[in-house]
Amino acid sequence: MVAPSGANAIKTLLLIEHGRLGNQLFQYFAARHAAPRARIILVGFESLQRCVHLAGQPHDSWRLKLLKHVIRRARRSRVVRFLSRTRLISVLGESHDQGQCVMTFQAGLLRAVAVLDGYFQDERIACSLDLSAAPLHACGVSRARRWIQQHARADPCHLYFLHVRRGDYLHWPSSESPAALPESWYFEQMAEIHSRDGQCQFLAFSDDAPYLSRLFGDDPRVTVAAGTAEDDFLRMAQCNGGGILSASSFAWWAAYYGRWSFPCAFYIAPLHWGGWRRRSWYPPAIQTSWLHYRPVKQSSLVLP
Numbered sequence: 001m002v003a004p005s006g007a008n009a010i011k012t013l014l015l016i017e018h019g020r021l022g023n024q025l026f027q028y029f030a031a032r033h034a035a036p037r038a039r040i041i042l043v044g045f046e047s048l049q050r051c052v053h054l055a056g057q058p059h060d061s062w063r064l065k066l067l068k069h070v071i072r073r074a075r076r077s078r079v080v081r082f083l084s085r086t087r088l089i090s091v092l093g094e095s096h097d098q099g100q101c102v103m104t105f106q107a108g109l110l111r112a113v114a115v116l117d118g119y120f121q122d123e124r125i126a127c128s129l130d131l132s133a134a135p136l137h138a139c140g141v142s143r144a145r146r147w148i149q150q151h152a153r154a155d156p157c158h159l160y161f162l163h164v165r166r167g168d169y170l171h172w173p174s175s176e177s178p179a180a181l182p183e184s185w186y187f188e189q190m191a192e193i194h195s196r197d198g199q200c201q202f203l204a205f206s207d208d209a210p211y212l213s214r215l216f217g218d219d220p221r222v223t224v225a226a227g228t229a230e231d232d233f234l235r236m237a238q239c240n241g242g243g244i245l246s247a248s249s250f251a252w253w254a255a256y257y258g259r260w261s262f263p264c265a266f267y268i269a270p271l272h273w274g275g276w277r278r279r280s281w282y283p284p285a286i287q288t289s290w291l292h293y294r295p296v297k298q299s300s301l302v303l304p
Contacts, residue, residue: 003034004105007092010035011112014089016076017044021229022249023119024048025134030120033128034092034103038114043068043076050230052134080117083108094118101125101285121249122285131260136234144234151223154201160193160266161236161243161258162186162222163251164206164215172274173282179247179274183215185296189244189268190221192294196266203239205232242266245291247274252288259290271295 013035015027024045031040041064042049042057049057060068071079084091090108092115094101101122108114152159169180193200202222206212209226216222225235229250236243236254242265243258245251255267271293275282287293 004092004103006090006105006107006111007034007103007114009107009111010038010090010092010114012041012114013038013092014041014113014115015043015045016071016079016115017042018076019119020250021047021051021233022251022253023121025052025253026120026122026126026249027116027118028052028054028134029129030094030103030118030125031092031116032133033125034105035114041068043071047230051136051140051233053137054134080115083115084117090114092116092118094120096284099281099284099287119283121283123288126253126256131257136237136257140230140234141238144231144238147227147231147235148203148238151225152201152203153220153223154199156238156240158197158199158201158241159239160200160202160241161239161251161254162190162202162204163236163243163246163248163254164204164208164212165246165248165251166206166208166211169246169248169274177275177277179276179282181246181270181276181296185270185294186215186244189294192268193241193244193266194221197241200241202244203235205236237261240265243268245269247276252286255291266292268292268294 013031015031024047028048083089087108089110090113091106093104095104101120166180170178172179204212204216204222204224212224216224225232233250233254237257239258240262243255245255245267247270258265269291270276272279272281273286276296281287
C-alpha cells in the first residue's frame with residue numbers, strides 16, 4: 001500500500017489510544033507505514049508497550065507528560081474532532097473504497113505535525129512492515145513459553161489457540177447483529193482441526209473466563225487459560241499449530257505474530273468477520289489472504 005501524498009512531510013505523529021491491543025497494533029503499524037521517519041508520540045497504548053518493543057520512543061519530558069495528561073482529560077474524540085475542524089495540525093485518516101482501506105492526509109497549519117484518526121484494519125497496512133520493526137518482548141515470549149510448557153497437554157507442534165470474544169461483542173457492531181459467535185461454530189472448527197491433526201490440543205482464551213469453563217470444562221482436549229490480556233496475547237502467539245479466531249483484531253494479531261514464528265500454522269476465522277450475520281465483511285477491509293474462512297450458520301444461537 002502506498003502512503004498518502006503529503007504524509008512524508010510529517011515529522012511528529014500523535015497517536016491517541018483508541019481501542020484495545022489489536023486496534024492499537026493496527027494504528028501503530030499504520031503510523032509507521034505512512035510516516036516511517038516521524039517521531040511517534042503515544043498517548044495511552046500501555047497494552048501495546050507491554051507486549052511489543054517499540055524502538056525510538058521519545059523520553060517523556062515534563063511538557064510531553066503535561067500534553068498527554070491534558071489529552072486524556074479532554075477525551076480522544078473531542079481532541080481529534082477539534083484538531084480536524086480547526087486544521088491546526090495535519091490529520092492522517094482513512095476511508096474505504098471497494099473493500100479496501102485508503103489512507104488519507106489532510107494538511108494543517110502545522111503541516112509537519114499530525115494526529116492519527118482511524119482503525120486501519122487492512123492486511124496490506126500490517127504486512128507493509130517487517131515484524132522485526134515491532135517484535136514481541138523477548139521476556140514476555142519466554143514467560144509465555146514457560147507457561148505453555150507447564151500447562152499444555154500436547155507437544156507444541158500440536159497446540160492450537162481458541163479465542164472466544166464476548167463482552168462488547170454481544171452487542172457490537174449492533175445489538176441486532178452482534179459479532180459474538182455461537183458455540184456450535186467453535187466445535188465445528190475444532191472438529192476440522194482434529195481431522196487435520198489427530199493429536200491436536202487447544203488452549204482456550206476469552207474475555208469471559210467463566211463462560212469458557214462452562215463450555216469446555218469437561219473437554220480433555222481443551223485447557224482454559226485465564227490471564228491478563230497481554231499474557232493471553234503472548235501465549236496465543238506461541239501456539240505452533242495455529243488457532244481458531246473470533247472476529248477480533250486481538251486474535252488477528254496473535255495469529256499474525258504466530259504465523260511469523262510458525263509459517264506452517266493453520267488459522268480458521270469466521271467468514272465475513274464481524275459481519276457474519278449480515279453476510280457482509282465488517283470492518284470492510286478486514287478480509288485476509290492467509291486466514292481460512294468458515295461460514296457461520298445463521299440459525300445458530302449465541303448463549304448468554
